[in-house]
Amino acid sequence: MKVQVQTLDAQAGGDVELNDAVFGVEPRADILHRVVTWQLVNRRAPARAARERSDVARTGKKFGRQKGGGTARHGDRRAPIFIGGGKAHGPRARVFEASLNKKVRALGLKMALSSKAKDGTLIVLDNLDVAEGKTKTLREQLGKLGLGKTALVIDGDALNVSFARASSNLGHVNLLPAVGANVYDIMRHETLVLTRAAIEKLEARFNG
Known part of the structure; x- marks a missing residue:
């Protein structure tokens, strides 16, 4: 040509x-x-994993009585409903590669x-x-x-x-x-x- x-x-x-x-x-x-x-x-960048309940550095001590406290029965402060707690069902670490x-x-x-x-x-x-x-x-x-x-x-x-x-x-x-x-x-x-x-x-x- x-x-x-x-x-x-x-x-x-x-x-x-x-x-x-x-x-x-x-x-x-x-x-x-x-x-x-x-x-x-x-071209996609790897996905960063979120910190879940087991990854958060907070005390695992039970902070209140099971009954009679007038509040819900929580085990520790790492629960997702608390500020600073682990994220529920967060994204997992992923690498996007194809051949x-x-x-x-x-x-x-x-x-x-x-x-x-x-x-x-x-x-x-x-x-x-x-x-x-x-x-x-x-x-x-x-x-x-x-x-x-x-x-x-x-x-x-x-x-x-x-x-x-x-x-x-x-x-x-x-x-x-x-x-x-x-x-x-x-x-x-x-x-x-x-x-x-x-x-x-x-x-x-x-x-x-």
């Missing part, structure tokens, strides 16, 4: 040949759903990249150099490219410093290195922007 390469000023910068094994896979909704669900489950076959994860990423290429929402840039790292300059350049409401920009091994500085104040633009490319972030952005270096790293990631 051949795609036109552009500069940040929306000028033609030649063509690049995309590997059909990575960017030409027919997307399947069930695979994408499985990978996104796996990502979101593993997914490595081949399915790789296939999901290929399908996410392929879906952007198929829909025409994939833009390939020669590089991400921004003059003086100015946000105003970058905003004008991105306006010419027509990125839509949200855009995910993926660079090579290292992020372009000038682009990272200029895009830090743009809420609709997110920047990732090639190693951080994932299905959830690709699918939730309207446009995917890849540099030449990002394409090389992604293709090498699957061929390796």
